[in-house]
Amino acid sequence: MALSSFLMGSSQLYKVLTFTSYSLASSCSVYDFRSSIVAKLLHLYAPYPTKCDHIQPNATRKPHFAFMLCNFENMTDLYLDLEWFFNQELYLIGYAYSITNHGQLYDESLTMNNILQMLEPVDGYIYFYGPDIGMLEKSTGLDIRNNFRCVNLLKVFRDIMPGMDSYKLAYFEEIFEIKRSQRQYKTNIFKLVEDWNNPYKRQYVLKYNLEDVVNLVRLKKEIFGIYGIACDYLDRQSF
Structure with a gap:
């Protein structure tokens, strides 16, 4: 989807892009390099023609983030979305390495050995x-x-993205038009636990959890692409 159509379609995404424009205008010409490796731009996932399109020439505010040589595609990242009971007992782990490579641990598969196997390939974030x-x-x-x-x-x-009306994942899914088939639990966490304990409805909880973690992959790619987020920014933060 073109950046201009985003601007017309959502006032909140306009906020996102307003904050972004100052960073990208400068970061188009500002790069950090690691050692003597030949530098190249971080591959951006956002489906826009170039990251400098639609940026006004007078947007010269100091960039929030500088690029460091860091190819996310060459790293194995892990995305997690967990579900637990009100007593904080864990009952479901949704995980993904990418949009197409994902899984879930629950019941007999929710073991320490499987959790360690889930973590084992990770050399990224x-x-x-x-x-x-x-x-x-x-x-x-x-x-x-x-x-x-x-x-x-x-x-x-x-x-x-300071100043957003909400930071719920469902809110960002709407902004970026990321679809999901299971939405009912977003507003009723009690129903989530109730349906998990119902063998006839557990499938809906599993679908909801899987969509949560896969959509997290999509949102991270979209927003990191728009902002040019790279390793140096992530490694400077305390999470």
Whole structure:
């Protein structure tokens, strides 16, 4: 979708792009390089012709983020979305390495061995939204944050997009027109637990959780692409 049509279609996305324009206008000519490796632009996932399109020439505010040589495509990242009961007992882990490579752990598959196997391929970042990584550490006793580069995308989005009306994932899904088939639990967390305990409705919870984690992959790619987020920004933050 063209950037201009986004601007006309959503006042909130206009806010996103207004904040973004100052960063991208300068970062089009500002790059950081690592060692003596031949530098190249970070590959951007956002489906726009170029990241400098639609940026006014007088938008010269100091960029929030400079590019560092860091190809996200060459790293294995992990995206997590967890579900737990009100007593904080974990019952479902949705995970994804990409939009097409994903899985879920629950019931007999929710074991320490499978959790370790899920973490084993990761040499990039672990992305989550909210308290999920803390809940995983609490449930397993694993010291994940001191052994992996963990990124709370909720904090990232608040940092790079201040002043949004909402920071719920469902809100960003609407802005970026990311579709989902299971929406009913977004406004009723009690129904989520109720349906999980109903063998006839558990499939809907599984679908909802899977869409949550896959859409997190999509949102991260869209927003990181618009803002030119690179490793140097992520590694400077405390998540």
